[in-house]
Amino acid sequence: MRIPYIVGNWKMNIGFDEAYDFLEELNKIYTTEMTHNIRVGIALQAPLLVPMIAEFYDGNFLIGAQTCCDHLEGAYTGEISPVILAECETNFCIIGHSERRQYYNESDEAINTKAKLLLECGIEPIICVGETLEQFENNQTKEVIEAQIEKCCKDINISECVIAYEPVWAIGTGKSATSKIAQEVCHLIREKIRMMYPEDADNVIIQYGGSVNSKNIKELMACEDIDGALVGGASLKIDSFKELIKYGD
Numbered sequence: 001m002r003i004p005y006i007v008g009n010w011k012m013n014i015g016f017d018e019a020y021d022f023l024e025e026l027n028k029i030y031t032t033e034m035t036h037n038i039r040v041g042i043a044l045q046a047p048l049l050v051p052m053i054a055e056f057y058d059g060n061f062l063i064g065a066q067t068c069c070d071h072l073e074g075a076y077t078g079e080i081s082p083v084i085l086a087e088c089e090t091n092f093c094i095i096g097h098s099e100r101r102q103y104y105n106e107s108d109e110a111i112n113t114k115a116k117l118l119l120e121c122g123i124e125p126i127i128c129v130g131e132t133l134e135q136f137e138n139n140q141t142k143e144v145i146e147a148q149i150e151k152c153c154k155d156i157n158i159s160e161c162v163i164a165y166e167p168v169w170a171i172g173t174g175k176s177a178t179s180k181i182a183q184e185v186c187h188l189i190r191e192k193i194r195m196m197y198p199e200d201a202d203n204v205i206i207q208y209g210g211s212v213n214s215k216n217i218k219e220l221m222a223c224e225d226i227d228g229a230l231v232g233g234a235s236l237k238i239d240s241f242k243e244l245i246k247y248g249d
């Protein structure tokens with residue numbers, strides 16, 4: 001049984017005070033208002049990991065990072081090692097987000113290495129894949145996504161990873177993929193994983209991300225191969241995030 005998993009990706013937003021208030025409220029909501037079984041996570045800016053995990057370690061939600069280095073230690077100024085993330089008790093780490101691919105040249109090979117190192121350190125990788133608008137319009141979605149999955153997920157313990165399908169054209173645009181498209185691609189991802197890891201494919205959590213909001217969450221979550229959401233804009237305010245995590249109530 002795949003437990004739904006909704007993660008807010010705050011990106012480079014939200015400072016200490018706002019984070020504290022948000023997470024305190026989230027903890028309250030999670031403990032008093034939730035009636036369905038769901039995992040919830042927040043990926044915040046790295047300097048907030050230590051104080052927020054210290055404060056909310058016993059909280060019912062997970063706290064994660066937004067990227068990590070593809071090495072465990074060494075002369076990589078400015079990077080964050082999976083080892084230090086583990087020492088901070090970080091639960092999960094997003095890797096391969098399209099913003100990292102686009103602005104910081106993150107490659108599928110580096111993402112694969114990051115996934116392996118995170119797993120070695122006991123941190124759940126959330127591996128992002130997604131096609132650009134141009135690729136979508138040229139009907140290249142299938143080949144792009146399959147190639148990304150093949151390279152990013154090579155030789156890893158897939159049962160401990162999460163996959164997020166985030167079409168680049170749907171991120172921050174207010175134009176979510178229709179549930180039909182999102183389901184089709186998430187199904188394609190599961191079948192590709194099945195070819196690589198036949199025994200694990202049915203247990204892998206696949207999230208959809210890209211303009212998820214309170215209006216489309218229910219329909220997206222009802223799709224057979226969509227097990228969760230990776231949410232940007234709508235995760236920045238507790239009121240809208242609350243509506244997302246309570247989609248099934």
Ligand code: 13P
Nearest residue numbers: 009171172210211232233
């Ligand atoms: P939006 O929900 O703002 O479209 O962002 C999606 C995203 O990039 C989550 O990682």
